[in-house]
Amino acid sequence: MTMRHLGLSIYPDHSKFEDNAHYLDLGHKYGFKRIFMSMLEVQGTVEQTKENYKKIISYGNKLGYQTFLDVSPRILNKLGVDYHDLSFFHDIGATGLRLDQAFDGATEALMSYNPYGLIIELNMSNNVDYLNNVISYQANTPFIYGCHNFYPQKGTALPYDFFMECSKRFRKFNIHSAAFVSSSVGKMGPWNVTDGLPTLEEDRYLPIQVQAKQLWATNMIDDVIIGNAYASEDELRALSLVNPYQLVLHVDYVKDVNDIEKTIVEKPQHFRRGDMNSIVIRSTMPRVTYKDIPNTPHDNEQEFKRGDVLIGNDGFGIYKNELQIVLKPHTESRKNKVGSIAKDELFLLDFIKPWTKFKLTSE
Structure with a gap:
């Protein structure tokens, strides 16, 4: 059975290393295991970006976190990264890449055989035959994960029924999955609109532990990640007390x-x-x-x-x-x-x- 974990998000292009390190320390205290890190808004040079991200990822790695970087074809181009050679992400210590936009199926399958063992995480928030297409190209399925989107603008996150239809496509293949909950105090996300960062619209203003209870109760989601930063210590503690394996x-x-x-x-x-x-x-x-x-x-x-x-x-x-x-x-x-x-x-x-x-x- 896939173990279920908690994750948090940090945004190195909008924040200071010291603040992020403190947040990772707090998350570690409460048993958090994953970091979602968006690269979609990267501004600096390739070398600045490499140095900036490597520093915080290394800090997380020492605490036992796994870091997944959110990337798109535009960002890969900006960084000069070819999907045939993912050494850039290996060199900065990442565990995997979340592909915010799809390629053609064959590309994702090829990426899953990268020599570094980087996990390739697919966007789950589309009810299309995308995953089936990737797998049909004989993808290296242990290295294929799924992760839903989050939605900074109120009213735009997924309705529950649609979320379930999307998620079932991944559960059918027993693909490791993740979705986002929203802190009521976090003000930081990838963009300059921050009405919270949940996957499900109905979760946007619920207590954070109730959001997590719902995602895990669906039996569609393995990892629950806080979308916005920084959640309060009370919220981290509340999430750490939620049973991932049965409804309490x-x-x-x-x-x-x-x-x-x-x-x-x-x-x-x-x-x-x-x-x-x-x-x-x-x-x-x-x-x-x-x-x-x-x-x-x-x-x-x-x-x-x-x-x-x-x-x-x-x-x-x-x-x-x-x-x-x-x-x-x-x-x-x-x-x-x-x-x-x-x-x-x-x-x-x-x-x-x-x-x-x-x-x-x-x-």
Whole structure:
């Protein structure tokens, strides 16, 4: 299985080495592994560019980062780089190249056999038969990755359904993939418009950890990268706490929640029953594990709303201590409301399908 990692972005042509080094130190502290570095706005001479980028890439390499450089045919021409000879990027310490624009398929396939082992990362944000074309030229697929675009202008990032269609083309071939989330404080990107830098438009103003939860919950994305710089330390910490491999939802408890209910919410490995219904998500194992523990009725007379977390009380017979998450409003006095899913995360309930594994936390 492909391991999933966090990444951040730096923009050497818009920033100082010292600021970037400090940011990489912070990212390293919180387990970040990837650097996205845009070369699309390179201004200086070839030698200046080489020196500038090599310095910060070397610093990242010492901290265990992998650096991917965003390039286009125009930038390759400006740097005097022929796609037959990628030694320039090897010499400055890069792990791979992200091709912001496509060549013809045959070129990308040839580049994937470069003698330096540089990874060739393709733009994922187009729903065309591009990847199939590259692979049909017998590309060196372990060295082919995919990475979505980000979008600095509000209103222009990808709609969710289109994002999924694009991503499925890469998942079908099990290509390592990446997409971007947006810091709410970062003001730096490649261009002079900075309304955030997400891949998905619906993510633009969400808390950064919720954005990451969504991308990983799609099971289409391996690496989640912060598009804009510089994210705050709080944002880096919040991302580092997100589980990349299963959805963990935050629960806000009601005042009268009891100890057994807190245990049922936070301790088990929850999964949705395979024989699903449209009213609630049912996690039924707790009713077996905790069948002998009493649970007095409380908060059980109101109408339950989407995202409410319920646990069967002593009046519910065999269903006592079963955990449920409400999808559609209903009333049922044999269930206690113990809390509710955080408002920003309510939309993530759509990712809990039959047999989906998930966890709940109050932290």
